[in-house]
Amino acid sequence: MRTKVSLVVLLIDDFNNKVITGSKARVRIPGEKPPIQKPEGYHVFTGLSEVRHQVLIESGMYESQTVPVNLSGEDAAYTMLKVRMVPNRAYLLPSGTTCVEGTAEPGSQIRLFCREGVKAMKLLYDYAGSGEHGREIGIYHSEEMDIEGKVLYIENKDRSKQEFFRISKADGEGRYLLTDPLESSYKKIGTTIYPVYSTNADEKGYFFLPVLNMSGDSREFYCEAAGTEHTSHSCRLVKGTINKLNLLKEEG
Numbered sequence: 001m002r003t004k005v006s007l008v009v010l011l012i013d014d015f016n017n018k019v020i021t022g023s024k025a026r027v028r029i030p031g032e033k034p035p036i037q038k039p040e041g042y043h044v045f046t047g048l049s050e051v052r053h054q055v056l057i058e059s060g061m062y063e064s065q066t067v068p069v070n071l072s073g074e075d076a077a078y079t080m081l082k083v084r085m086v087p088n089r090a091y092l093l094p095s096g097t098t099c100v101e102g103t104a105e106p107g108s109q110i111r112l113f114c115r116e117g118v119k120a121m122k123l124l125y126d127y128a129g130s131g132e133h134g135r136e137i138g139i140y141h142s143e144e145m146d147i148e149g150k151v152l153y154i155e156n157k158d159r160s161k162q163e164f165f166r167i168s169k170a171d172g173e174g175r176y177l178l179t180d181p182l183e184s185s186y187k188k189i190g191t192t193i194y195p196v197y198s199t200n201a202d203e204k205g206y207f208f209l210p211v212l213n214m215s216g217d218s219r220e221f222y223c224e225a226a227g228t229e230h231t232s233h234s235c236r237l238v239k240g241t242i243n244k245l246n247l248l249k250e251e252g
Contacts, residue, residue, distance in 0.1 A: 005078040006048035006071055009055060010041055013062075015091070015210060017146055025059035025085060040133040057083060061090045063199050068179070081168060084149040084176045089208050098211040098237060100223075102245030104201040108227030110209060110247065111164055112197045113153045113234075115222075116214040119145070119195035121152070124174050127186045134181030138174050139193060147176070151198045153222075154182070157190030164196060201225065205248070214239050223247060 009027050011020040019041040027035055033051070035043040048071060061177045062085035072079045087093060089101075104110060124138030141147060148170050155162035161184040169179045173191040201207040211221075217239050224232035225247035237243045 003046045005034075005044055007045040007053070007055075007069065007079045007081060008081060009035065009043040009045070009057075009081045011043075012082055012084045012146075012149060013059065014086050015093070015212060019117060020062075020085060025057055025062060028058075029053050030056065055081065055083075056062055056132050057085070058092045061088060062086060063088050065200075074246055082149040082169060087210055091210075093210060096240040098214045098239050099209065099242045100197075100211060100237065100245050101208045103205045104207060104225035104231070104247035105227040105229060105249070106201055106203050106205045108201045108205075108225040108229075108247075109152075110199050110201060110207045110223075110225055112150065112209065112211065112221045112223050113194045113195065114214075114219050116219045118194060121145075121147075121195075123186060123188045123191050123193070126188050127182060127191075129182050129185035135168070135178045136171065137176055137178055137182075139176060141193075142175060145195075147195070149203075149210060151196040151211065154186060154198050155158070155192055156186055161186065201227075 011025055013020050021039065021041040029045060032045065032048060035045045038045055051071050053069050055069055058064045059068065065083060067083055069079060069081050091130050100112065119142055121139050121141040124140050127137055141145065147167050149167060151164060151166050153164050163183055165182055166179040168179045171177050197209055197211055199207055199209045220234055220236050223235045223245060224230065229249050231247050231249045235245055
């Protein structure tokens with residue numbers, strides 16, 4: 001008997017862009033049998049009957065994640081899912097790494113991005129944002145940049161349209177599939193895309209996030225916490241230090 005491969009999960013260290021191997025992280029789907037773990041870092045799920053699943057990833061040195069996935073509808077194909085893992089306080093970071101730690105609503109998603117001194121990305125063509133191709137997007141970026149599995153931020157020229165989104169996987173040269181379609185349409189001319197640093201606050205509201213490759217001695221970042229409530233403001237981060245940040249909603 002042949003067992004059909006349904007889903008293959010590959011974990012990427014978001015600090016050094018290397019594949020995570022061994023027992024540094026556990027991958028599972030509630031109610032399904034454990035995946036086959038390959039030495040090269042692949043976690044292989046077989047015989048999944050449902051199309052939609054929640055993939056749980058737990059680790060002692062990376063922030064744990066729950067990632068939604070829709071399996072491919074093609075009979076002969078399996079779905080490949082790359083997940084970028086963010087280091088936590090237990091991760092051995094090099095001395096002088098710029099970091100952010102702080103407090104927010106427990107379980108909220110923390111997002112930071114910077115417009116200063118950043119290699120911004122552009123659209124390869126207009127994004128319609130609706131129809132059967134709503135999950136497809138073309139992005140132009142430098143060759144050394146790997147955005148598969150990344151959270152990004154997009155805005156038009158006058159910032160009347162803006163949102164965060166996640167890249168699911170590459171779909172050819174410069175073409176990518178989104179986890180979910182964008183809410184708005186965007187023109188190629190005047191639209192800018194920025195890389196985002198993201199993590200989740202724990203059950204006590206604490207979060208920790210390395211900020212990699214920051215240029216300059218200090219930079220202004222947009223910072224937000226998205227949970228049952230939404231808070232955001234600008235913050236100036238100092239390079240090479242642990243920057244303290246309070247993203248709790250102010251009373252009154």
